[in-house]
Amino acid sequence: MTGEGVAPRPEVWGVLNVTPDSFSDGGRYLDPAAALAQGRALVAAGASVIDVGGESTRPGAEPVAPEVERARVLPVVAALAAEGIRVSIDTMNAETAAAAVEAGAAIVNDVSGALADPAMLATVAALPCDYMLMHWRGPSAVWDQVSDYAWAPRDVADELRARLAAAQEAGIAVDRLWVDPGLGFAKRAEHNWQLLAHLDELRALGARVLVGTSRKRFLGALLPDGAPVEERDLLTAVLSALVADRVDALRVHDVAASARALAVQRSLAAAGPAAASAIVALEGAYSAAAPASAAPHTGDRITLSGLRAFAHHGVFDHERRDGQEFVIDVVAHLDLRGAAANDELAATVHYGELAEQVVAAVETDPVDLIETVAERVAAVVLAHAAVWQTTVTVHKPQAPITVPFSDVSVTIVRGRP
Template sequence: MDSLAATPGTGPATSPLPVVRPPRPAAKFEDLPAGRTALMGILNVTPDSFSDGGQFDDLDSAISHGLRMFYAGADMVDVGGESTRPGAEQVPAEEEQKRILPVVETLVKAGALVSVDTMNAATAAKAVDAGAAIVNDVSGLNFDPKMPALIAERGVPYVLTHRRGDAGTMDQHADYDDVTAEVIEELKSVRSKFFDAGVKPEQIILDPGLGFSKRAEQNWELLRNMEAFTGMGHPVLIGASRKRFIGTLLVDAGKAAPVEERDQATAAISALAAHHGAWAVRVHDVASNLDAIKAAAAWGGGR
């Protein structure tokens, strides 16, 4: 946030004025690092997200946290105004936009590359107008029917995520005979609808949807088979950060590890995902995960 300057003249300032800082040039998707996996920082402007709900649900705290992630080295900041955790209630598009648009505008002016985490085409359109460079949509098979045309029209990169059902029902749709093969086929089915609307292949980024209509072992199975996703010809985003399947791995005294104790395991997954060709990882803790993917890049000789 901008600091305040005293009114020029003698005596104490009575009407502090904001210091006007010129906006930085807009960040571009093409400027993302080529020699390593990119890092997408998570900014939930929500009262009910599973990890940090309520921590950044007012404008000042959201902007401050987004800037902290940006200055800590996040290559992208992913701004969302609706929780996508299992059981979360749907947020009206107008409320979602009220939460996120001022945050998007401010971070873009600060020079951050901003992604908008939304399932609503109307919100995506306004966020792109405000400077967002990427649309990250976790709606999966139940995508907004207006979204393909919007992505084709605006020409922005689009994260196509696998999910069955919605927040209220997705846990009921986690039955697979071959989770990797079925997730790939369902991603292809949704992808074809975007192609039919005029979206170009180079706009698509794939996310296997860890935690969305998946049980713990199914998430690990998808990670073990990550090459099947990178082999589909698109960049792959991995979003494992602090999710339930990590908590159930780190059981202590019969209880899953709380979210704030899942960052080390998340960083390990980020390093392994980077080693296996992930385009980006989406995480809550920037510092530990940036170190992890830099180490993976050095190990792989910059691959």
């Protein structure tokens, strides 16, 4: 495999660290010959892109001088690119990015989202490459101070939206841009899981989405204490299959495991709508009683995120008296092929009208439970004939809780009987 042709979606990006201190493979590929051999092996295992990095971003890692970084990565980038392999350069330094693209890299993967080097956006704008913006709130030394989120999926999407705007203002077209939620970077385990469960927030930004779960600490927390980092590869592969229909690329260390998991996912999806419905049923999101012959086109959806409504729901007198803000996320599942083919609004759902209907449903008569509010919203969404299933999340960010917290929410999934 040499990178020719169209890669299946999602792509698998193989991690190649040419550093002495990476948390998972530090020092193993410092020698350019060893790095080239590993890059070839990752491509043979199914990688579409080799992501080459010369500076560790693990917690506590020491910064690397740009000239040292370039001495590590440029021979590897040039050798891989000379063999027709698509290469991404993992760097926060604009000069390293420019040198790597000149050596053959096709993508600049900047974990700082252009916040570490003020010259990065202007540099990339002048380069013939794609650009990956990761969500970043600073180096690992400050993570403990900046890891609070009101609701991680919305906060991360909002901050990435600002970085995308800055990139486009600098002259980088949106079709060159990618976003990465930055799992593990100034995020606690619950934030990582929230982001993975709500990837639609990122997809709504309009750029391609990459996710890097590979060997992250929040996966290690699911294993026995002291388990080798390589044991996280199975968990990574499981996640690769679970998020495959919501991302454009997956960045992993063990390419073979994730490629095989994706092959299973694609094979099941290719078996037809009945197989897809079976997947949804197993997740508890679709009624098992629905006949296979009536199974819908499952991949299409309309998403409304962060709808805000002011209402007087709650079990306490002050909640009923004073009211508070509720935040609503809605995913409407429907078959959009007809609407797209005929450019016909009547064949889809007018999302502006739906947003108004959702807010009206939330702001009507007070009730005790946000579970009841969620059911109201689901009924509004399912009243649209085209919608066969909806996922509704009601957030109560000002809930009367006596301990520090970032959010309270209820999520329900409802379909047609």
